Amino acid sequence: MKKTEKAKAYFFRYWQLYVMLIIPFLYFLLFKYVPLFGNVLAFRRYRPGMGPFGTDWVGMQYFKRFWGDPAFWRAFRNTLVLSLLNLVINFPIPIFFAILLNEVHILPFKKVVQTVSYMPRFISTVVVIAILGELLSPSTGIVNILRMNLLGQKAIYFINEAKYFRWIYIFVDTWQYTGWTAIIYLAAITAIPADLYEAATIDGASRTQQVFYVTIPSIMPTIMVMLILNVGRLLSLGFEKVLLMYTPDNSMVSDIIDTLVYRTGLANQNYSYATAIGLFSGIIGVILVSSSNFLSRKVTGEGVY
Amino acid sequence: MRTYRDRSTILFQLLVYTVMIFTLAATLIPLVSMTALSLSSPKAIVNNEVFLWPKNITFEAYRQIFTYPNFFRAYGNTFLYTFGGTAISLVVMIFFAFPLSKSALKGTKFVLKLVIFSMFFSGGLIPNYLLIANLGLTNTRWAMLLPFAINQFNLILLINFFKSIPIDLEEAAIIDGVSYVGILTRIVLPLSGAALATVGLYTAVFFWNDWFNGLIYLKSSQFPVMLFLRNIVTGTSMVGDAAGAGDKSTIAISIKSAVIVTSTLPIILLYPFLQRYFVKGVMIGAVKG
Numbered sequence: 001m002k003k004t005e006k007a008k009a010y011f012f013r014y015w016q017l018y019v020m021l022i023i024p025f026l027y028f029l030l031f032k033y034v035p036l037f038g039n040v041l042a043f044r045r046y047r048p049g050m051g052p053f054g055t056d057w058v059g060m061q062y063f064k065r066f067w068g069d070p071a072f073w074r075a076f077r078n079t080l081v082l083s084l085l086n087l088v089i090n091f092p093i094p095i096f097f098a099i100l101l102n103e104v105h106i107l108p109f110k111k112v113v114q115t116v117s118y119m120p121r122f123i124s125t126v127v128v129i130a131i132l133g134e135l136l137s138p139s140t141g142i143v144n145i146l147r148m149n150l151l152g153q154k155a156i157y158f159i160n161e162a163k164y165f166r167w168i169y170i171f172v173d174t175w176q177y178t179g180w181t182a183i184i185y186l187a188a189i190t191a192i193p194a195d196l197y198e199a200a201t202i203d204g205a206s207r208t209q210q211v212f213y214v215t216i217p218s219i220m221p222t223i224m225v226m227l228i229l230n231v232g233r234l235l236s237l238g239f240e241k242v243l244l245m246y247t248p249d250n251s252m253v254s255d256i257i258d259t260l261v262y263r264t265g266l267a268n269q270n271y272s273y274a275t276a277i278g279l280f281s282g283i284i285g286v287i288l289v290s291s292s293n294f295l296s297r298k299v300t301g302e303g304v305y
Numbered sequence: 306m307r308t309y310r311d312r313s314t315i316l317f318q319l320l321v322y323t324v325m326i327f328t329l330a331a332t333l334i335p336l337v338s339m340t341a342l343s344l345s346s347p348k349a350i351v352n353n354e355v356f357l358w359p360k361n362i363t364f365e366a367y368r369q370i371f372t373y374p375n376f377f378r379a380y381g382n383t384f385l386y387t388f389g390g391t392a393i394s395l396v397v398m399i400f401f402a403f404p405l406s407k408s409a410l411k412g413t414k415f416v417l418k419l420v421i422f423s424m425f426f427s428g429g430l431i432p433n434y435l436l437i438a439n440l441g442l443t444n445t446r447w448a449m450l451l452p453f454a455i456n457q458f459n460l461i462l463l464i465n466f467f468k469s470i471p472i473d474l475e476e477a478a479i480i481d482g483v484s485y486v487g488i489l490t491r492i493v494l495p496l497s498g499a500a501l502a503t504v505g506l507y508t509a510v511f512f513w514n515d516w517f518n519g520l521i522y523l524k525s526s527q528f529p530v531m532l533f534l535r536n537i538v539t540g541t542s543m544v545g546d547a548a549g550a551g552d553k554s555t556i557a558i559s560i561k562s563a564v565i566v567t568s569t570l571p572i573i574l575l576y577p578f579l580q581r582y583f584v585k586g587v588m589i590g591a592v593k594g
Contacts, residue, residue, distance in 0.1 A: 027454065
């Protein structure tokens with residue numbers, strides 16, 4: 001009796017919230033969970049016009065096929081090499097940048113640098129790659145003009161050559177995300193108690209020494225968490241950027257898993273085969289994220305998620 | 306006061322300011338250079354005389370792109386996707402986040418788990434594409450406006466913000482007989498300006514910058530300006546029928562630069578005013594609930 005009354009009161013108070021929730025929740029299920037279950041297509045044969053999730057079960061057929069496909073292994077290797085290289089180079093740069101930015105004591109100047117350095121994060125990848133194409137153009141790009149006029153070297157078609165692809169990708173990432181990523185480290189540095197620095201000053205530590213003995217050790221937990229997060233995201237490269245930089249001439253290094261899925265799936269309409277490749281890399285991604293999160297719990301005492 | 310000075314301190318300060326000035330230059334030079342190219346005469350460009358300052362200033366490139374109907378249409382499309390997509394997204398996310406911010410509501414924990422799970426494991430490119438195709442959205446503008454309304458990161462940001470509003474306000478309103486719809490519209494939303502601005506701006510930037518979804522879902526008359534730009538760069542589409550006049554490649558360069566400048570200008574102009582919201586967003590997101 002009391003229980004039903006309680007339920008009644010609960011319902012009377014909250015029914016509006018449930019009504020509110022229904023449409024967004026269905027919307028969410030439709031656009032996030034239907035595609036998620038749509039991954040079954042990796043195990044089913046797709047026939048045009050016969051429903052989005054395929055017609056009959058074929059088991060692991062598509063997985064076996066890509067397992068024996070050199071194009072897949074090339075894309076897999078390219079993805080790993082590019083991500084690892086990017087991590088090694090672009091992980092430390094924002095940390096250094098934040099530490100140095102914190103040492104700027106002319107406040108208006110600091111503000112200007114900060115504001116300007118975040119900006120590239122909001123510029124479209126298309127624009128970034130278009131600008132890059134113009135700056136690196138063999139005929140009119142500044143880079144080649146300077147190389148020709150000052151160093152007397154021949155023009156290089158940077159965008160099109162496979163050996164430059166990875167470095168250009170990484171450099172663009174540096175340009176676009178250093179300032180933005182540094183925000184998190186900067187916040188961690190700002191949170192360091194001022195008396196630590198005062199004590200260090202009294203002990204006679206110079207600014208440089210304070211950076212090494214106060215700042216860096218204090219933000220170490222943040223660095224660890226960010227590192228773990230980045231390892232978790234290892235397989236998710238900037239797909240759009242790679243696609244925009246992709247040319248047939250650099251494909252031997254620029255073809256990553258995502259572009260392979262795009263080409264086999266949407267360009268050649270091998271839907272099931274592409275879904276199988278996508279699903280495989282998605283599962284590896286989940287394993288990476290959850291194991292790095294587990295590691296974070298072990299090391300820093302708390303998980304990121 | 307830190308008055309302690311030694312040689313390493315001075316060297317260190319030198320390093321600090323060198324890096325900062327380098328950062329400023331590296332960030333700004335490409336943008337300034339594009340502007341200079343877009344304002345220069347084709348002749349100066351072909352003679353490699355243009356670097357950071359326009360030579361023989363002319364607005365010819367801008368005049369030209371504004372006569373191209375396909376550029377105008379693309380620009381208009383982008384405005385439509387940005388405003389429409391952001392509006393739809395905000396409405397859906399507010400009505401999703403508000404109930405989910407009430408921990409006392411049964412079932413919210415489960416829904417939140419579903420939300421978080423979908424951040425890590427999602428349907429890939431192909432299942433998403435087939436869904437949109439089977440809903441009959443391909444080749445319609447709805448393909449840009451509907452599927453991206455819910456972004457889990459922004460949703461969590463909103464939920465956390467709603468949670469931070471004191472529960473006393475809600476209790477007092479309930480006693481006064483105000484419904485939850487009233488609480489949302491009269492108490493919560495007026496207090497959420499900063500959070501809504503943050504989420505709205507992130508969403509708007511997403512729509513403004515998107516090109517890939519346009520590429521796979523739309524036909525050319527519906528393309529957003531970023532896809533238009535990408536097609537000029539890859540040479541998939543001609544800028545306009547006038548591109549044949551004069552030196553083709555250099556006209557293309559000043560025109561390309563003019564498209565780059567005009568398509569990025571709204572973001573750059575608004576950016577100084579908006580950046581505090583963006584930064585707020587990254588901080589709230591970093592704390593995580």
